[in-house]
Amino acid sequence: MQALGQRARAAARVIALAPDSQRNAALRAMAAALRERAASILAANAQDLAEARANGQNAAFIDRLLLDTGRLDGVAKAVAGVADLPDPLGKVLASWTQPNGLRFERVATPLGVIAVIFESRPNVTADAGALCLKSGNAAILRAGSDSFRTATEIATALRQGLEAAGLPGDAIQLVPTRDRAAVGEILKGLDGAIDVVVPRGGKSLVARVQSEARVPVFAHLDGNCHVYVHAQADFAMAREIVLNAKLRRTGVCGSAETLLVDEACAETLLAPLVAALLDAGCAVRGDAATQALDARVTPATEADWATEYLDAIIAVKLVAGLDAAIAHVERYGSHHTDAIVTGDTDSAARFLAEVDSAIVLHNASTQFADGGEFGFGAEIGIATGRMHARGPVGVEQLCSFKYRVHGSGQIRP
Amino acid sequence: MQALGQRARAAARVIALAPDSQRNAALRAMAAALRERAASILAANAQDLAEARANGQNAAFIDRLLLDTGRLDGVAKAVAGVADLPDPLGKVLASWTQPNGLRFERVATPLGVIAVIFESRPNVTADAGALCLKSGNAAILRAGSDSFRTATEIATALRQGLEAAGLPGDAIQLVPTRDRAAVGEILKGLDGAIDVVVPRGGKSLVARVQSEARVPVFAHLDGNCHVYVHAQADFAMAREIVLNAKLRRTGVCGSAETLLVDEACAETLLAPLVAALLDAGCAVRGDAATQALDARVTPATEADWATEYLDAIIAVKLVAGLDAAIAHVERYGSHHTDAIVTGDTDSAARFLAEVDSAIVLHNASTQFADGGEFGFGAEIGIATGRMHARGPVGVEQLCSFKYRVHGSGQIRP
Incomplete structure (x- = not known):
């Protein structure tokens, strides 16, 4: 898991500096790869479904887990659609000039590495990966045990799309184990490799993430x-x-x-x-x-x-x-x-x-x-915390910022 | 300590809704109270200094701890100066209208309760309290053991100023003990009462806060x-x-x-x-x-x-x-x-x-x-994290935001 974190951090640096056109090319290639690999994705999904049924999961659960040709096409469309969003990176969020002539700009930059922990919905693999990529972040995705085979096949397609566009496949990594201990390691931040955790799932998952995470969390526990x-x-x-x-x-x-x-x-x-x-x-x-x-x-x-x-x-x-x-x-x-x-x-x-x-x-x-x-195009979730992101979390909320200061030789008196 | 957190949370709600004019009146009354109470503040500082000298602290340390009439006047001026900053609250950070006629506004709101942990500089008590108040937040201030008497007297003046303006004195509370265990409790967040921790001091303090805190931290460890x-x-x-x-x-x-x-x-x-x-x-x-x-x-x-x-x-x-x-x-x-x-x-x-x-x-x-x-007027510190605040942390960075949505009967199809 630590190696996975280090690979994500290295990939994040590349993704952060990749131009929007290259990130968009990767998103479109990811969508194409999802369609190309439909047979293996649906076969993996059939295995996941068979296991879930054997485990006695209820109809609502099975429905959340189920992919078919139509749903998979929807997943691919959604990934390609993220390419059409405006580039959130480099956006000048504020600018001003001080009396000494220094010109300040606050510009949007990526957050870094985003871990997404989800349960049975296989589309989250693709959605979350796409939103992280568009916002210049690397993603570490942890699928629920029940959707593990489906998520693995989807992640393979995402990697194929990234590499087709000349970007590191490690920019979107699925945690390659169903071992529950991996979640605990993610919540500890993988030695500083993870900047934020986003849980996507039921209340017990969100509660666990909120109580155990040593890194910031974008989430809401309740929507009362x-x-x-x-x-x-x-x-x-x-x-x-x-x-x-x-x-x-x-x-x-x-x-x-x-x-x-x-x-x-x-x-x-x-x-x-x-x-x-x-x-x-x-x-x-x-x-x-x-x-x-x-x-x-x-x-x-x-x-x-x-x-x-x-x-x-x-x-x-x-x-x-x-x-x-x-x-x-x-x-x-x-x-x-x-x-x-x-x-x-x-x-x-x-x-x-x-x-x-x-x-x-x-x-x-x-x-x-x-x-x-809200017009954000897509969201990775809704946050009720007051830090950084609040309300719907779209690509802009997955960004940080930096200050660019333009001088002409100014020194501080 | 838990009761202190609950009082801060209750006061935060009042401060958050207080108009800028009332927060500014409190800041000016705080400055006046610092001047009024100069004799007792300087007497407490003399006791702190005597103890620090007896403990063998070096000259640089003594200088950081030392208050005199001129320095205390500077502290009071800085507090009053915060009142002259523009109101960060209610500022419309973005606004747009969707095709269905819904008008969206992202507006600045307070973060909530901010804990500031500092060492020997007694002016931090007043500076941090003033910046938190201006940004509509309640403050929990933890002074270093060496400046405890001075900080206690300064905090009394701040409370007097708050109450003179009709605001709850609990909006700026000094942790009333030199017990080191209190820091650990603050870093755990006092049962959710603390939204963010700001360490102000040397590298060992910052390192401890960054490694132990269960709540977000605005800080930088190094400035290389x-x-x-x-x-x-x-x-x-x-x-x-x-x-x-x-x-x-x-x-x-x-x-x-x-x-x-x-x-x-x-x-x-x-x-x-x-x-x-x-x-x-x-x-x-x-x-x-x-x-x-x-x-x-x-x-x-x-x-x-x-x-x-x-x-x-x-x-x-x-x-x-x-x-x-x-x-x-x-x-x-x-x-x-x-x-x-x-x-x-x-x-x-x-x-x-x-x-x-x-x-x-x-x-x-x-x-x-x-x-x-940067033109921020004053800062509570500089942050190198990528979450929420990055670079100088002024009153705007001590704010969160919410979405106000204005409709005319819209329902979602």
């Missing part, structure tokens, strides 16, 4: 997102946003888990919102006021306010106003994504300022918590 | 800075820059430690540069070519290329050209600050692109590696 319907909300808008935020896809981290409604509009808004949710097939766990509205509402317990259901279930609570709503979100939320629906711009501004979440929205669905929706 | 004089350098400019980079102040992290000179200008530039350094009182440790120039040059060993002298000593080496210079800097440097002197813009551009240091300069002294010289 809120929609707060303020007294001055438009009902039709609130209804659309609440239904979309909860039910468009219930398994994504930006799906709403708690609905807060102002007391002042309990009669006008709460009842029809709850009815709309119930009618749409969503289970509602409510406080006393909500329970009183409809016999189908079950009681919410204290634990419900802190629960990320990732399912067609929502907790509903009446709040005394903006301050109470903000206090609830700060107490129970996960600093991920929270929205206010209101026609009052002052209340919206306060909610957006005072809720300390990576993403705060006014009059829009929490399901927009996604790098693609 | 280089000046590379390219074949197409102007001699007069090279001479001024080399002398300034090495000798203006030898004890600062941005002082040059190694001079690299192109073989192609060995005869025209190397000899007079070495003579100028020697004549200015700088010891020169050279490779074979440099030794041959002047009997006063002593041999450089392999260790010299990696040494931060922080003294009037410089290592000098002839290099075969730009590639060799870059390779030397990458091999022996500390990714802090490195400069090229040349009249050739292409060579300058390559050096600035390929040297992976926080600060890279063309035709300017490495001694500009300083937040004040």
